Amino acid sequence: MSITISGLTKRFAKTDVLRGVELGVDKGELVALLGPSGSGKTTLLKIIAGLEWPDTGRLTVDGQDWLQLAAQDRRIGFVFQHYALFPHMKVRDNLAFGLSVRPRAERPGKAVIAAKVDELLHFLQIDHLADRYPAQLSGGQRQRVALGRALAIEPKVLLLDEPFGALDAAIRRDLRRWLRGVHEATGSTTIFVTHDQEEAFELADRVVVMGEGQIAQIGDADTIHDHPATPFVARFMGATVELPVTLLAGRAEGAGLDLSTLPRRALPDGAGRLFVRAEDITPVPEADAPWRIVSRTSTGAHLRLVLRHPELGEAEAEVPRRTVRAEALTPDAAVRLKIETGTIFPTDRRMQAASASQLPLTPQKEKTR
Ligand SMILES: Nc1ncnc2c1ncn2[C@@H]1O[C@H](COP(=O)(O)OP(=O)(O)O)[C@@H](O)[C@H]1O
Ligand SMILES: [Mg+2]
Structure with missing residues (x-):
């Protein structure tokens, strides 16, 4: 039937x-x-x-x-x-x-x-x-x-x-x-x-x-998993770190972010929001980078790092403990966030309506379609 x-x-x-x-x-x-x-x-x-x-x-x-x-x-x-x-x-x-x-x-x-x-x-x-x-x-x-x-x-x-x-x-x-x-x-x-x-x-x-x-x-x-259609799906599938980015000619930039591995996307110029999983964020120590490691805990297999940016607030990263240079990732270290993969949605409300991949400014106000 x-x-x-x-x-x-x-x-x-x-x-x-x-x-x-x-x-x-x-x-x-x-x-x-x-x-x-x-x-x-x-x-x-x-x-x-x-x-x-x-x-x-x-x-x-x-x-x-x-x-x-x-x-x-x-x-x-x-x-x-x-x-x-x-x-x-x-x-x-x-x-x-x-x-x-x-x-x-x-x-x-x-x-x-x-x-x-x-x-x-x-x-x-x-x-x-x-x-x-x-x-x-x-x-x-x-x-x-x-x-x-x-x-x-x-x-x-x-x-x-x-x-x-x-x-x-x-x-x-x-x-x-x-x-x-x-x-x-x-x-x-x-x-x-x-x-x-x-x-x-x-x-x-x-x-x-x-x-x-x-x-x-x-x-x-x-x-x-790889191509969530909406911010709601991205979050539900575990991409719980949200970071503001700016789009220009399909390329994204963001404060203290290395987005060079993200493919170019057919998105309008202007403000966007990046949704990324904690395990897809690799903090890279760099003297004048704006992110700071706030805390670090180990689950044995992974290190969980809480990161803070003076304007953007907190984000979380998870890195395999044995394959990173863990000694450099200690509280107070300045880091740049290398984004391995993630999904960007435009924040402009008119563009949202046009592309049907809308993004609310706050999760509470979200509409899924
Ligand atoms: N008979 C009912 N009367 C009033 N509200 C209801 C009733 N059944 C479900 N709801 C509400 O509808 C929403 C969806 O419920 P439901 O279909 O059970 O969702 P799910 O199975 O996905 O958890 C919930 O907010 C629930 O409280
Ligand atoms: Mg149910």
Whole structure:
């Protein structure tokens, strides 16, 4: 089933939770919806599931208008972070539930349901759990069963809302691989919500970055990491150091910055803002440079340096401890900041509107599109 969402808006009380969402998901695709808490991910999933209705916009699945359909007519498989399996039912009965409550005309016979459950148990590699109750399962096992329950009804669309969010990192990695395998075998059209970048990039065909009720960027890991489309995406992807620069003929300059490694960019002349990761800043000692090292801590592998500029304030750099001349990077040393890579957005508001890569003057006022 292919999903097409356009112009979707949703407001709760005074909050615009969705502000014009446009998204297409192809048949058989696994898309990860990645965004910080509060960005509207769950609301979007609930609208697709029919548990919530939008104020405006369209939702069609294989051309059919789903906003005309009640939740029970959509054949959705939904797995939440804390999925409530029926505690008084064994795993096999939990899996059978969705089929056994179908209207009589569509309900498979008992033997067919039992065979289907066996098949699913085997497919999901949870045969050994068949006769346990949910309380006798680990968190990871419970989520496998929850996915099994969602898959049992052969859903048209599978929606997973941070399904592994409550589990340990190691178990999450296992489940990720397992889920990817399940997806490849079933080919169901799947939307996977997460706020974990690694999870999103490892699992999905395409990652959809959401911020403040809008889709900020769609792409693969490398594109989103190296070429964030907006300041919001840059920050979300870890480029948390922001420095003012001046653009002239596609070249940037900034106070105490060495920007010579940045490629020339098609950006208008004038003020810009550079977004860079701490690990992409190399402080280079230089007697009359305007930045000073304020503090230095070691994580063993890395040195974290806090730097201060008399007008611009503080920035952070992270350098590999063993490969730098660490003895020169001590508090009070004057340094120039060599920027290995980063993204620049113009600050001129008119240019922002024109290029759609806007930049607010303060993070709080940011609009993601
Ligand atoms: N039923 C509701 N009533 C009022 N506000 C809501 C409701 N559901 C969600 N919100 C608000 O909508 C925003 C987005 O929520 P949500 O979709 O859960 O985001 P996410 O899943 O990305 O964390 C939040 O600010 C949340 O407080
Ligand atoms: Mg959520």
